[in-house]
Amino acid sequence: MLHPxxxxxxxxYWQQLQDKYSEHHWLAEYQxxxxxxxxxxxxxADSLLRDIHIVQDLLVNGxxxxxxxxxxxxxxKRLTGVESEPQLLQALRYFRRHYMVHIAWxxxxxxxxxxxxxxxxxxxxDALIVGAYNWLYAxxxxxxxxxxxxxxxQPMFIMGMGKLGGGELNFSSDIDLIFMYPEVGEIDNGRKTIEHQQFFIRLxxxxxNALNQSTVDGQVFRVDMRLRPYGESGALVSHFAALEDYYQDQGRDWERYAMVxxxxxxxxxxxYKELQQILKPFVYRRYIDFGAIESLRKMKGLISQEVRRRGLVGNIKLGQGGIREIEFIVQSxxxxxxxxxxxxxQQSLLITLxxxxxxxxLPGEDVAQLRDCYLYLRKVEQCLQQFDDAQTQQLPDSELNQQRLAFVMGCENYAAFEQVLQHKMQQVTQQFRLLIGQENETQQQQWQELDDLWLLTLEQDEAREVLSEFVEAQDFNQFWPHFADFRQDMQTxxxxxRGRESLDKLMPIALHIxxxxxxxxxxxxxLRLFDVLKSISRRTAYLELLVENPGALTQLIRLCDASGWIAQQIARFPLLLDELLNPQSxxxxTxxxxxxAELRQYLxxxxxxxxxxxxxxxxQFKLSQQLKIAAADVTGVLPVxxxxxxxxxxxxAIIKQTVSLAWEQMVQKHGLPQGxxxxxxxxxVLGYGKLGGIELGYGSDLDLVFVHNCPGNEPxxxxxxIESRQFYIRLAQRIMHLFATKTASGELYEVDLRLRPSGNAGMLVCHIDGFKQYQRQEAWTWEHQALVRSRIIVAEPELAKQLQHIRCDVLSQPRDKTQLAQQVMDMREKMRNHLSKGNSEQFDLKQDSGGIADIEFIVQFMVLAHSATYPQLLNWPDNVRIxxxxxxxGLMDKETGEILTEAYLTYRNLGHHxxxxNAPVLDNSGEYESIRQQVIAIWQACFNVS
Structure with missing residues (x-):
């Protein structure tokens, strides 16, 4: 029942309708x-009184x-037959009113x-704007x-901004537009030339005028063009080149925010594609852009000042907890x-949520809350504007409109509505402050004590006094010269x-932590932290990231303390800082x-x-995933x-995806090879060495061998x-190119192909028959040792089966054990002489006697010596499982197996750390001498060395 x-x-209004349309008796049916x-x-009501056809269409026609x-x-259909601009204006306004009544109803x-x-x-x-444009263009x-x-x-592109751009326009809104066209030039129609610029300005x-002009039939939309380049002083329409120059050189943060x-x-x-290529890089940075937060905070501050200055109490758009704050959260x-x-x-706020x-x-609870509040506030806004087709976001002070609002919003009375609204807006404000709130003053005071150290040029004694509560005197003497050098470097x-302001905010916080x-x-x-800061000093966005996220800064310091390698990786590839934002992940x-699957999603x-x-x-995928692995390693989450x-x-995963990319590129260019x-x-693709043995370390290269099974050599x-076998050579070259090319994030992996048949003198990729023949007839013993630690990384099932058969067949050949032992020892001695970096005081964990290589050679010797009788030895390529x-x-007693396994894992764990x-794989502590001597004794027993 309606309120009185x-x-x-x-x-x-019913009385007025009856008086005006007394002959339309059907109205009573819909009273x-x-x-x-x-x-x-x-x-x-006014629209119905203007035109009975609107009522008829809505109710009678359904x-x-x-x-x-x-x-x-x-x-x-409506514009068919419209011949003049006055007729166009009338048709647009009638159409707009007709269907706006439908939406409001x-x-x-x-x-x-x-x-x-x-x-x-x-x-x-959209239909009204583009329809008017098409008519006028023609x-x-x-x-x-x-x-x-x-x-x-050439068209004139029409860009809708704000809620029009987002596909979430309110009922009685003005529309923000920007016009642009592709190329400068002239139209020569044989009579009089006209420049494109002049043509599009007139259009x-x-x-x-067609949209904005107020006539007896009203207005279509109020049109605002102030968001165009240079605002009101700029050209009404810009060509693409001018647009690109403006956004590259002069585009401001608020324009990026608007262009979202x-x-x-x-x-x-x-x-259209060219226009996208101009605008997208301006709006969206490839790195995580925390500089946007400070700009948004300033923008919000200006709006808040305007709200206070104009006394905008009860404004559901601009007021505290209003629609604008939700937009700020999402767009930031x-x-x-x-x-x-x-x-x-995305342009749509709801889709972006x-x-x-x-x-x-954002957590699911926060998203649900923001969505609920946004839709509630938008419903209130829609109602306010539908009362009289007026652009307002101000809560009503008239009793009539208050009762209207309470009724439509399903509240018993206006006071009940205000209570619900206040609760919703408080929820928005809480979320807004979490993301873009004011700086925490208490927290700022914590860093204040170190401001002088960074911002002032202190003498050494003055600096010692400032740092006395943080470091011992001995540590200060070691620390101070490095700090002074870093500070001097950064000042120059x-x-x-903007970078200077961010650095000055960051340094006291970083020093404090x-x-x-x-x-x-x-x-x-x-020193590690300074290296990282030097590397990002010209990339203000990363400085701002650390300022805005003390948690990320804490993670950076934690990782710098744990690992020089991690610090170096972050310094070389600052994009890794993005990973610090979520400590849980x-x-x-992975x-x-x-x-x-994760890599596929990335691509x-x-x-x-x-x-x-x-x-x-x-x-980027490799770097970010390696950082996660290293972080889990240094914190003890992962064993060796x-x-x-x-x-x-x-x-x-990267090899498989790289092969797929290379294959697609080759096929696109040359077509499919025969068969x-x-x-x-x-x-x-076969993996050897650490890759084959599932034992990769942080800086490991990849030992690869490429094999094909092309049945012929047709084009x-x-x-x-090209010839089909030439295709596979180029495919291998393409794969190597994808691995070796240095981008902003370095090379993918260093790849070593020297283990392929005939080494560097051999073909980049060989046929499976050639691979089989080489391994059976020409390969050296050390190449069969390498084959022990090989496995298939990429291959279809049938080809994989053939290659596995070749591996087992070659490795299980009967061998003279005495001759084999001598060949293995000779190769081991040769490696030790050429590669060992140890001395009487330092133990080279890998190459010295009793080290990793000795264990690997013992395992390889045993496989080559016994797999003819014990094929089970060929089931695995990694040393621990072998x-x-x-x-x-029964080929090795349990104690010997345990000693070698424990030594191998201990060495590898130390090598990882x-x-x-960033230290060489050398140990001078003497802590591992006992293990080393046990391995040496097993080596001597295995090879009968006295």
Missing amino acids: TLAQSAHK DEIKQVCALSDFV LVQQSEIDYTAMLQ RDLLNLQDISHSIKQVSILA KQTAIYGVPQGEFGA AQKLI KGRVLNPDNAY LQLIRGGRIADLQ DVLLQQQI RPIGK ALHWQAPSHTELL LYQP PLDGYD LRVSPDDLELQMEVLR MKVSDHLTYLAE ASMQQRNFA TDGQKS LSELVNQ LALR
């Missing part, structure tokens, strides 16, 4: 519905029951949800001719992360005003069986045609064998055909 105030309004809607909206309408087709009676409503308003706006080209360019007729002026919502309303054109996260996560490059949830950037670097850290050596820790490496974000970016993404497993499985298909490549079936099998088969400290 609403009932009075309903009666008034209750008409009275209810008219009670809720002066705009609807338009009100339709949730979606093809506005474009309906408008095109369904909204006010709660026949549709608000997300559908704002989408329909946006689709209607008329103007009939007079002046068509502006031509590289791809034919833009006519379009603005930018959407071209008429993109169906050959020139888009600016910060959108360059790395393409799915965030879904992506923030999917990407786990041209890092710009580092000097309180329980580190073996604060000097060593700070940082110390939880599951062993998850690297393939899905990249266009298949962008080879350069594909190579960069492969490298699991570290190697993860590093190996990571490399395998192959996209699924059946007849190509294999490939592409336009640029040692276990030697014990199982030395690598993480």
Whole structure:
């Protein structure tokens, strides 16, 4: 039942309708519905009084029951026969009123949800704007001719900004537009030439007039052009080159923020891709962009000042907890992360919320809360504007509109509505402060004590006093020269005003955390940290990342303390700083069986045609995953064998994806080789050494051998055909190119192909028959030793089966054990003489007697000597499992097997940690001498060395 105030309004409008349309007796049939809607909206009531056909179409023809309408087709039909601009203006206004009444009717009676409503308003706006543009473009080209360019007729692209761009336009909104066209030039129609710029300015002026001009029929939209380059002083329409120059040289942060919502309303054109290539790099940075937060905070501050200055109490858009704060939360996260996560490059706030949830950037509870609050506030806004088709976000002070609002929002009275609204806006404010809130003053005071150390030029005694509560006198003497050098270096670097401000904010915080850290050596820790800061000093976004995220800074200091290698990796590849934002995932490496799928997901974000970016993404994936493995290693989450497993499985996933990319590129260029298909490549990659033995370390290269099984040498079936076997040679070259090319993130892996048949003198890729013949007839004993630690990384099942058969066949050949032992010892001696870096005081864990290589050679000798009788030894390529099998088969006593296994794992674990400290694989502690002597004794027993 309607409130008395609403009932009075309903009666008034019903009486006016009856008086005006007394001959339309059918109105009485819809009396209750008409009275209810008219009670809720002066705009609807006035529209019905203007035109009985609107009422008839809605109720008699059933338009009100339709949730979606093809506005474009309906408008095109409406504009058929329109000959003049005055007729165009009238038709647009009639169409807009007709269908806005339809949307308002369904909204006010709660026949549709608000997300559908704002989408329909946006689709209607698109149809009106583009429909008017198409009509005017046709008329103007009939007079002046068509502006031509590289791809034919040039359009004037219309970019909708704000909620129009987001497809979430409110009911009575102005529209922010930017106009642009592809190329400068002239139209020569044989009578009088006109420049493209002049042509499009005239077109833009006519379009603005068609939409913006107030006539007796009202307005279509208020048009705001102030977001264009240079604002009101800029050209009304810009060509692409001018647009690119502006956004590259002068585009400001608030324009990036606005352009997140930018959407071209008429993109169906050959020139559109070029426009995207201009705008996308301006809006979205490839790195995580924490500089956006400070800019957004300043923008929000200006808006807050305006709210206070104008006394905007009760403003559901600009007020505290209003729509604008939700937009700030979402758009700031888009600016910060959108360059790395393409799915965030959305104009719609609601769709972006879904992506923030999917990407786990915001918790599900926060996303649900923001969505609920946003839709509630948008419903309130829609109601306020539908009362009288007025652009307002101000809560009403008249009793009539208060009762209208309470009724539509389903509240018993206005006070109950205010209570719900206040709760929603408080929830928004809490989330807003968490993301873009003011700086924590208490926290700032913690760093204040070290400000003087960084910002002032202190004498050594003054610095000693400042640091006295942090470091001992001896540590100060060691630390101070390095700090002074670093500070002097940073003062002379041209890092710009913004970079300088960020560095000055960061350093006291960083020093405070580092000097309180329980580190073996604060000097060593700070030297590593300084190296990282030097490497990012000209990349302000990363300085801002650390300022905005003390948690990330803490993780950086933790990792710098734990590992010089990690610190060096971060210094070389600052993009790794992004991984510090989520400590939970940082110390939880990808599951062993998850690297393939994770890498595929990484590459899905990249266009298949962008080879350069594909190579960069492969490298970024490797770096970020290696960092996670190392972080888990130094914190004890992963034992040594699991570290190697993860590093190996990571490399395998990258190898497989690299082969796939190379194959696709080769087939695209040359077609398929004889006997192959996209699924059946007849190509294999064998892994040797640490890769084959599932024992990769942090800096390991990849020992690879390429094999093909091409049945003939007919030409490939592409336009640029080549001989089929030549195809496989070029495929191998392409794979090597993908691995070796240095991008911003370095090379992918160093690849060693010297273990292929005939070594460096052999073919880059060999036929399986040649591989078999070489291994059986020509290979040296050391090559068969290498074959022990080989396995198939990439191959189709049938080819893999053949290669595995060759491996087992070759390794299980009967051998003269005495001759074999001598050959193995000779090779071991040769390696030790050439490669050992140890001396009387330092033990080379790998190459010295009693080290890793001795254990590996013992294992390889045993396999070659006994696999003819014990084929089970060929089941595994890694030393630990082979040692276990030697014990199982009775070829080695249990104690010997345990000694060698424990020694091998101990050496490898120490080797990993030395690598993480950027130290050579040498030990001078003497701690491992007992283990070493045990291995030497086993070596002597195995090879009968006295």
